[in-house]
Amino acid sequence: MNRYPVWKYAIILVALVVGGLYALPNLFGEAPAVQVSVAKAGLKLDAQALLRVEEALKGAGISADAVALEANSIKARFANTDAQLKAKDVIQKALNLDPASAGYVVALNLLSRSPAWLTALHASPMYLGLDLRGGVHFMLQVDMQAALSKRAESLAGDIRTVLREKNIRHGGISREGQTIAIRFRDTQAMESARRVVQDQFAELSTVEAPDGAEFRMLASIKPVAARTVQDQALKQNITTLHNRINELGVAEPVIQQQGLDRIVVQLPGVQDTAKAKDILGRTATLEIRMVDEGSEARAAESGSGPVPFGSERFLERNGQAVVVKKQVLLTGDNLTDAQPGFDNQTQEAAVHLTLDAKGARIFRDVTRESVGKRMAILLFEKGKGEVVTAPVIRSEIGGGRVQISGRMTTVEAADTALLLRAGSLAAPMEIIEERTIGPSLGAENIAKGFNSVTWGFVAVATFMCLYYMLFGVISSVALAFNLLLLVAVLSMLQATLTLPGMAAMALVLGMAIDANVLINERVREELRNGATPQAAIHAGYDRAWATIIDSNVTTLIAGLALLAFGSGPVRGFAVVHCLGILTSMFSGVFFSRGVVNVWYGRQKKLKGISIGTVWRPDASPQTISG
Amino acid sequence: MEFFKIRRDIPFMRHALVFNAVSALTFFAAVFFLFSRGLHLSVEFTGGTLMEVSYSQPADLQGIRTTVAGLGVSDVQVQNFGTAQDVLIRMPVQKGSNTAQQSDKVMAALKVADPSANLRRTEFVGPQVGDELAADGLKALAFVVLGIMAYLAIRFEWKFAVAAIIANLHDVIIILGFFAFFQWEFSLPVLAAVLAVLGYSVNESVVIFDRIRENFRRYRKMSTVETIDNAITSTISRTIITHGSTQLMVLSMLLFGGATLHYFALALTIGILFGIYSSVFVAAAIAMWLGIKREDLIKAAVKKDTDPNDPHAGAAV
Numbered sequence: 001m002n003r004y005p006v007w008k009y010a011i012i013l014v015a016l017v018v019g020g021l022y023a024l025p026n027l028f029g030e031a032p033a034v035q036v037s038v039a040k041a042g043l044k045l046d047a048q049a050l051l052r053v054e055e056a057l058k059g060a061g062i063s064a065d066a067v068a069l070e071a072n073s074i075k076a077r078f079a080n081t082d083a084q085l086k087a088k089d090v091i092q093k094a095l096n097l098d099p100a101s102a103g104y105v106v107a108l109n110l111l112s113r114s115p116a117w118l119t120a121l122h123a124s125p126m127y128l129g130l131d132l133r134g135g136v137h138f139m140l141q142v143d144m145q146a147a148l149s150k151r152a153e154s155l156a157g158d159i160r161t162v163l164r165e166k167n168i169r170h171g172g173i174s175r176e177g178q179t180i181a182i183r184f185r186d187t188q189a190m191e192s193a194r195r196v197v198q199d200q201f202a203e204l205s206t207v208e209a210p211d212g213a214e215f216r217m218l219a220s221i222k223p224v225a226a227r228t229v230q231d232q233a234l235k236q237n238i239t240t241l242h243n244r245i246n247e248l249g250v251a252e253p254v255i256q257q258q259g260l261d262r263i264v265v266q267l268p269g270v271q272d273t274a275k276a277k278d279i280l281g282r283t284a285t286l287e288i289r290m291v292d293e294g295s296e297a298r299a300a301e302s303g304s305g306p307v308p309f310g311s312e313r314f315l316e317r318n319g320q321a322v323v324v325k326k327q328v329l330l331t332g333d334n335l336t337d338a339q340p341g342f343d344n345q346t347q348e349a350a351v352h353l354t355l356d357a358k359g360a361r362i363f364r365d366v367t368r369e370s371v372g373k374r375m376a377i378l379l380f381e382k383g384k385g386e387v388v389t390a391p392v393i394r395s396e397i398g399g400g401r402v403q404i405s406g407r408m409t410t411v412e413a414a415d416t417a418l419l420l421r422a423g424s425l426a427a428p429m430e431i432i433e434e435r436t437i438g439p440s441l442g443a444e445n446i447a448k449g450f451n452s453v454t455w456g457f458v459a460v461a462t463f464m465c466l467y468y469m470l471f472g473v474i475s476s477v478a479l480a481f482n483l484l485l486l487v488a489v490l491s492m493l494q495a496t497l498t499l500p501g502m503a504a505m506a507l508v509l510g511m512a513i514d515a516n517v518l519i520n521e522r523v524r525e526e527l528r529n530g531a532t533p534q535a536a537i538h539a540g541y542d543r544a545w546a547t548i549i550d551s552n553v554t555t556l557i558a559g560l561a562l563l564a565f566g567s568g569p570v571r572g573f574a575v576v577h578c579l580g581i582l583t584s585m586f587s588g589v590f591f592s593r594g595v596v597n598v599w600y601g602r603q604k605k606l607k608g609i610s611i612g613t614v615w616r617p618d619a620s621p622q623t624i625s626g
Numbered sequence: 627m628e629f630f631k632i633r634r635d636i637p638f639m640r641h642a643l644v645f646n647a648v649s650a651l652t653f654f655a656a657v658f659f660l661f662s663r664g665l666h667l668s669v670e671f672t673g674g675t676l677m678e679v680s681y682s683q684p685a686d687l688q689g690i691r692t693t694v695a696g697l698g699v700s701d702v703q704v705q706n707f708g709t710a711q712d713v714l715i716r717m718p719v720q721k722g723s724n725t726a727q728q729s730d731k732v733m734a735a736l737k738v739a740d741p742s743a744n745l746r747r748t749e750f751v752g753p754q755v756g757d758e759l760a761a762d763g764l765k766a767l768a769f770v771v772l773g774i775m776a777y778l779a780i781r782f783e784w785k786f787a788v789a790a791i792i793a794n795l796h797d798v799i800i801i802l803g804f805f806a807f808f809q810w811e812f813s814l815p816v817l818a819a820v821l822a823v824l825g826y827s828v829n830e831s832v833v834i835f836d837r838i839r840e841n842f843r844r845y846r847k848m849s850t851v852e853t854i855d856n857a858i859t860s861t862i863s864r865t866i867i868t869h870g871s872t873q874l875m876v877l878s879m880l881l882f883g884g885a886t887l888h889y890f891a892l893a894l895t896i897g898i899l900f901g902i903y904s905s906v907f908v909a910a911a912i913a914m915w916l917g918i919k920r921e922d923l924i925k926a927a928v929k930k931d932t933d934p935n936d937p938h939a940g941a942a943v
Binding site for chain 1: 876
C-alpha cells in the first residue's frame with residue numbers, strides 16, 4: 001500500500017538533517033568584525049601577530065567576542081559597531097607602525113555569529129550580493145589594442161638594437177598601428193634582416209611589402225603571441241588593482257577576469273565610493289629625469305629661492321624636496337620588470353630594474369654623460385608627482401639592467417619594486433559599468449526581500465491549509481521544507497544572493513506549490529470518481545508525477561536560458577530559480593508523499609482522508625462515457 | 627472547501643474563434659503600442675548613469691533638475707522613487723566627458739544645494755554593455771522558445787509545441803505591450819520576469835496537453851473537441867488555484883518588495899493573468915486548428931493501458 005521502503009525515509013531524514021544543518025548559520029546573523037590580512041608579500045600572519053592583536057585590544061580595554069587566526073587572516077568579532085571601529089584603529093596602530101608603508105590591511109567586516117562547530121562543518125550563511133550588503137561593483141574594460149601597440153613599440157626598439165648589433169643597414173624602423181615597418185635599400189639587407197627577426201623574435205611573423213621603389217618588410221605579432229600579450233596585460237592589471245585595493249582596506253574584495261578583456265571588481269561594504277573610484281581609476285606613470293644640481297636649484301630645495309626655469313620641485317617620500325629638470329629621459333613604458341634584491345658588492349638592499357632595448361640605449365647614453373650626477377625616478381599619480389628615489393650615477397650603465405640602491409631597507413626595496421612594477425597599468429582601462437549601493441539601502445533590500453518571501457509564504461500556506469485541510473498542511477510543510485533546502489543549497493554553494501535572487505525565491509515557492517495543487521486536485525478527482533482513499537492517494541501521486549515533470553522541465557529551460565545569457569541581476573535571479581525548481585521536485589513530490597505515507601499509509605481500512613470537500617455532482621458527469 | 631463545482635464539461639472550444647479573436651486583438655494592440663511608443667528601456671540597456679538620492683524632506687524635483695542641468699548634463703530625468711523623499715535621476719551617456727565620474731560631480735552639486743542629500747545607489751553602464759545586454763536578452767528569449775518547443779515536440783507532438791509557444795509568446799508580447807503603453811521602465815529584472823513567465827505559463831499549457839493525451843487514451847469515443855473541453859474543465863480548478871497561489875506570492879512582492887521589485891512583480895502579475903487566459907483559451911484552440919488527432923499521441927501507447935477506464939489502473943491495491 002502507500003508505504004515507502006526504509007531507504008526512502010532515510011533519504012528524507014538525511015536531507016532534513018543536512019538541510020537543517022547548512023541552513024542553520026543563516027539564523028545567527030552577523031556580528032561586526034575587524035579583519036586583518038597581509039598587504040605585502042613576505043609578511044606572514046602567525047601566532048605572534050595574533051598575540052599582538054590580542055595585546056593591543058587588551059591594552060585599549062576593548063573586549064572581543066572572539067579573536068581567531070584563520071588561513072590567511074586574523075578575524076576579531078565584537079559585540080557592536082562602536083567597539084569594532086575603536087578596535088580597528090587600535091589594531092591598525094599596533095600592526096602598522098609606519099603608516100606610510102602599511103604591511104597589513106585592517107578592514108571592517110561582518111562575520112557570521114554561528115558557533116564554531118558549524119563553521120568547522122563549513123556551514124556558513126548565504127553569501128549576500130552587493131545590493132544586499134552595500135558596496136561598489138565595477139566592470140572595467142581593458143584596452144587591448146593599446147596593450148598590443150605598446151608591445152609592438154617595444155619590439156620595434158628591440159629590432160633596432162639587434163639589427164645594429166648584427167650590422168644590418170636599414171632605412172628606418174617605425175611602428176604603424178600594431179605592425180612594425182622596416183625599410184631597406186636593397187634586398188640583401190632585407191633578406192638577412194628577415195632571417196634575424198625570424199630567429200630572434202619568435203612572436204613576430206614577417207611579410208615583404210614593397211612600398212613604391214623602397215624595400216619594406218612588415219613584422220606583425222602572431223595571433224598566439226598577441227593572446228599572450230593580452231593575457232599578461234590583463235593579469236598585470238589585476239595585480240595592480242589588487243595592490244590598489246589593499247590600500248582601501250576592504251575585507252573581501254572580488255577581482256575577477258570576465259571574458260577576454262574585462263575585469264570585474266566588487267568591494268563589499270565600501271562606503272566611500274568616490275575614493276574607491278579614485279584609487280581604481282588612477283593611472284600611475286613612471287618617469288626618469290635628471291636632478292637639477294645648479295646653485296639656484298639648491299636654494300629652491302631648501303625653500304629659500306624660486307624654482308629655476310626648466311625645472312620642477314617635487315617631494316621625496318621622506319618629505320625632502322628635490323628639484324628636477326622638466327625634460328623626461330625615460331618613462332615607465334620602457335620598464336619591463338622591477339624586482340627587489342641585494343647589491344652584489346655592498347649587500348645593501350636594492351631594486352633591480354629591467355629596461356627594454358630602447359630604454360637601455362637611452363639609459364646607457366644618459367649615464368655615460370652624467371657620471372657623478374643625480375638621477376630622479378618619479379612616480380606620477382593623478383598628476384601629482386613624487387620622487388621615489390634619487391640616486392647618484394656611479395658609472396655608465398648598459399644592457400638595460402639598472403640597480404637602485406642606497407639608504408633603503410629590504411622592506412622599502414620590496415615596496416619600491418612593487419610600486420614600480422604594479423604602479424602602472426599594462427594597458428589603460430575604462431570603467432564600463434558601475435554600481436554603488438549604500439549600506440542602508442542594502443539593509444532595506446534585505447528586509448524587503450525577506451518580507452516578500454515571508455508574507456507570500458504565509459498567504460499561500462494559509463490558503464492551502466483552508467482549502468485542502470490536512471493535505472494542505474502537508475503541502476505547506478513540504479513548501480517549508482523546500483525553502484529550507486533552497487537556503488541550505490545556496491549556503492552550501494555560497495552562491496551570491498541578490499534582491500532579484502530573493503524575488504526568485506518567492507516566485508519559486510509560488511510555483512512549487514503547483515506540484516502539490518496538482519497532486520491534491522488529482523486525489524480529489526480520484527475520490528470523486530469513487531476510488532478508495534488509499535487508491536486515490538496512490539493514483540493521485542502517480543498520475544500527477546508525469547505532469548509535474550513536464551511542467552518543471554519547461555520552467556527549467558527558461559531558468560537555464562537566463563543562467564546562460566544573463567548577467568548581473570538576471571544571473572542572481574536565475575541561480576535561485578533553477579535551484580528552487582530542483583529542490584521543489586524533491587520536496588513537493590518525494591517528501592510530501594513520505595509524510596502522507598507516514599500519516600495514512602499504515603491504515604488498512606482507511607475510511608476517508610482529510611483533503612477538504614470532495615464535491616460530487618448529483619448526476620454523474622455527462623461527458624464521461626467509456 | 628471547493629470553488630469549482632462544475633457539473634458538466636464547459637464547451638470552451640465552441641467559442642474558440644471568439645477567444646482567438648480577442649487574443650489576436652490584444653496582441654495587435656500590444657504590437658501597435660510597442661512600435662508606436664516603444665519600450666522605456668532602463669539605463670542597463672541604453673547606457674548612462676542612474677542615481678538614487680534620498681532627502682530628509684520631500685524632494686524639490688524642479689530644483690534638482692535645474693541643479694543637474696546647470697552642470698551641462700543634457701536630457702536629465704528626475705522623478706520620485708517609491709517615496710517623496712527618494713529621487714531617481716537618470717542621465718544618458720554624455721559625449722566627451724568621463725561618464726564614470728559623472729555621478730560624483732552631480733552628487734557634489736546636489737550636496738551643495740541641499741546638504742541632507744544622501745546617495746543611496748548609483749549605476750553607470752557604458753553604451754557597449756547596454757548593447758550586449760540587449761543582444762543577450764534576445765538570445766535568451768530565442769533559447770527559451772527553441773528549448774521549450776524541442777521539449778514539447780519530443781514529449782508530445784510538434785502541433786502542441788507550436789500551439790504552446792504561440793500562446794505564450796503572445797503573453798510575452800502583451801506584457802511588453804503593457805510596458806510600452808504605460809511607459810513603465812523595462813529593466814533587467816523585468817526581462818528575467820518575462821522569461822520566467824514564459825517558462826511558467828508554458829507549463830500551464832503542458833498540464834492541459836497532458837490531460838488531452840490522457841483523455842485520448844481513456845475515452846476512445848470522445849471527439850477531439852469533447853476531449854479538449856473535458857481536459858480543460860478537469861484541470862481548470864488546478865489552473866486557477868496554482869496561479870492564484872503564485873499570484874499571492876507576487877502580490878506579496880508587489881506590496882513589500884519596494885520600488886526595486888515593483889516592475890518585476892508587475893510584469894509577473896500581467897504574465898500570470900494572461901497566462902491563464904492564453905493556456906486555457908488559446909493554446910488548446912490553436913492545437914485544435916492545427917488538427918491534433920488521437921493517433922498523433924497514442925500510436926505506441928495504446929497497448930500499454932490494460933484497462934483504460936479503470937480509475938484504479940496503476941494503483942496497487
